[in-house]
Amino acid sequence: MAQIRFLLNGQERTIDGAAPTTTVLNYLRYQERLTGAKEGCAEGDCGACTVLLSEPDGMGGLRRRAVNACILFVPALHGRAVETVEALAQDGVLNPLQMAMVDHHASQCGFCTPGFVMQLQASWLNGALSDRQSVKDAISGNLCRCTGYGPIIDAGLALAEVERADSRVSDAALAQRLADIRGTGTFTYETAEGVWHSPENVDDLADLYAAAPDAVLVAGASDVGLWVTKQHRALPVLIDISRVEDLRFVEEGGGSVFFGAAVTHEEARPRLALIHPALDELMRRFAGSQVRNCGTIGGNIANGSPIGDLPPALIALGATLHLRSGDEARQLLLEEFFIDYGKQDRAPGEFVAAVEVPELELDERFACYKISKRMDSDISAVLAAFRLRLDGDVVSDVTLAFGGMAGTPRRARNAEAALIGRVFDNAAVAAAQAALAADFQPLSDMRASANYRLTVAGNCLQRFQMELAGVPTRIAEVA
Incomplete structure (x- = not known):
């Protein structure tokens, strides 16, 4: 053994x-x-x-x-x-x-x-x-x-x-x-309580997961660890993806950036910052540095949390998931991956291999805002991310994505429709804010009330409009 x-x-x-x-x-x-x-x-x-x-x-x-x-x-x-x-x-x-x-x-x-x-x-x-x-x-x-x-x-x-x-x-x-x-090769550790597999390449990972589709995939254990320490769950089969070098890449091509699923948040942060500085600030506030050192891009997506920080930003950017099951691979838009609370479009034995994030076009504007009680190391009450294309002053394309507003990270389709074809001004924002109530019926919990979430989601949209108009919205941080 x-x-x-x-x-x-x-x-x-x-x-x-x-x-x-x-x-x-x-x-x-x-x-x-x-x-x-x-x-x-x-x-x-x-x-x-x-x-x-x-x-x-x-x-x-x-x-x-x-x-x-x-x-x-x-x-x-x-x-x-x-x-x-x-x-x-x-x-x-x-x-x-x-x-x-x-x-x-x-x-x-x-x-x-x-x-x-x-x-x-x-x-x-x-x-x-x-x-x-x-x-x-x-x-x-x-x-x-x-x-x-x-x-x-x-x-x-x-x-x-x-x-x-x-x-x-x-x-x-x-x-x-x-x-x-x-x-070299797959490391397997087994006791009466369970088995741990640690493959070195993506083909071995695919074979292991296909043979044991009920296994728990683990990278940094920033989520799975709590299943044990807080929920006291028995996990009989675990597959560690942290050593799969095929999933630890950051590459560019065709106007997109590709992040392997096992890339940690800290490793991804510099390249995300080049897509837009707002992503650098988002990742700076993503949990604490120890979690960023272990938690992965793929894990934050695959766990399907409605309050995961990164998925709304990636949805706003039009990201595509690359999935693998055995020898088969497929792609789908990230926004289509989240079906319902705790349910994703992922078949047994299928795993997230990479996420493809398009670079912003010159005529596109982007912003994302994390709303939480603490500045650092806190869970979002609302995460808002917006991508906007203007034809002059008129909105020609827009994506408004939110976390914390529903059972999954989700786009605000009615609010988007309220903006298309209109000058991006206070009146248009007011119409989109009113439409948010048709997009979301958020829950009240210990982090925020439903009314607060709807209000702050609309305020984030107002802030975006103000920033694009050149109106300062920030108080300089005192060092």
Whole structure:
């Protein structure tokens, strides 16, 4: 029987017999007695469990990511290296970040501190700390209930000034060691509680899924992890797509950008930003950095959530899904994929392979707005995305897509019809706002009331019109 082999704080470890849905956090705390990582939320929101995960990047180096150990399953460690806060100090000497946290009095009760330290350490190693905003972005997935953010940000700024050593030689050696541990071909780990398959190519994935169409596909486990930690569901067969390099691509062609389904949100963000800057802001506010490091483009679509952040924006852009089932492939517009709450146009054994996103034409205008209670790491109450083409001042084509307004991400067809052929002015917007009530009958829940959702959806359309008219709608963020 195959064993899970990986490096923990530089030392090789082997796991056999543990259930495939054992979380990395539970393994670290209860088996290794490494208690620096804490369980705060068990759903990837608070960051107290953050660890550093490294793997070969396919180019002779390492890909480093800060991840939430509370929703990551132990088979995902196979052929990878995990570092915890316990590994940072050497011979009793704190590393530069830990020293900065001490110098700036950045630890209050201390519960969240290891998570902040590991997140900032990962960002520093990746060269992602440069100014105050970059530090704030880095820790967007970490919560401090003692309100100690100011000193923590100061510690991150101090770390940004510390020069990183050139680690390319050691990175290459570690990447090779991990590749040797990983081996080649599909990795299968099986216990009495279930089986975990981890294929390397899309053909093997298609064969596995066709043979076990009831299997759960998992990449970063940012959604599936909660099925275990919150719903306590048994998942007898899981197929990990995170190592399928055929699904980890970003390519251009024919006026479109193609994103493989296993591309993470953090990896997709730079190319999405080139389509339109609003997409960069949307992805900056997409959960926290740990979730963006694990969650994938395909996963955010395939789980069919009515409040997924990315699908409304992609629908507005006219995105097309590429699906695969066995040896068969097909395409359909993303807006047609979502049928009803919890139901998508996807046959048993069929999976999302890629999403094709058209580039904006020169005469097209685009915007997307996320409405939530918090700026960072929060779930949308409403996500509005608009694409508009004008013939002079007259609307010749328009797509209005919303999340949080129905059981699926959906277009507002009546509101679109109210705009076509009209000058895009206050009167046209008022007509479209009135038509929204015919498009949606939203629910009231803990995030927002139905009336609020309808009102704010209309307000987003008004904001779009104002911005196109050159009217400022933003208050400059105070750093």
